[in-house]
Amino acid sequence: MPKTKMKTHKGIKKRFKLTARGKLLYKHPSGNHLMNSKNAKRRKRIAGPAILTGVYAEKIKAMFGK
Numbered sequence: 001m002p003k004t005k006m007k008t009h010k011g012i013k014k015r016f017k018l019t020a021r022g023k024l025l026y027k028h029p030s031g032n033h034l035m036n037s038k039n040a041k042r043r044k045r046i047a048g049p050a051i052l053t054g055v056y057a058e059k060i061k062a063m064f065g066k
Contacts, residue, residue, distance in 0.1 A: 009063040016052070018064055024052040 017025045030038075031046040038046070052060065 006062075006065045008065045012060055012063045016060060016064075017049075018061070022061070024057050024060055025049040026052055 015026060019025060026049065028046040028048070028050050031043075035043055
């Protein structure tokens with residue numbers, strides 16, 4: 001075991017949530033402004049959280065220090 005602990009990346013902490021089961025949730029992009037030009041189906045999809053999977057998820061979990 002290393003002598004020092006890895007610090008949590010604060011930018012990652014603000015943008016992602018790590019669930020109890022180890023999944024990563026993040027907010028869909030393009031959901032803050034100019035919503036009138038987007039149809040209702042697209043606005044609903046953007047409103048909910050998304051689950052990050054794959055290689056990127058593993059890299060971000062490492063930045064969490066987990």
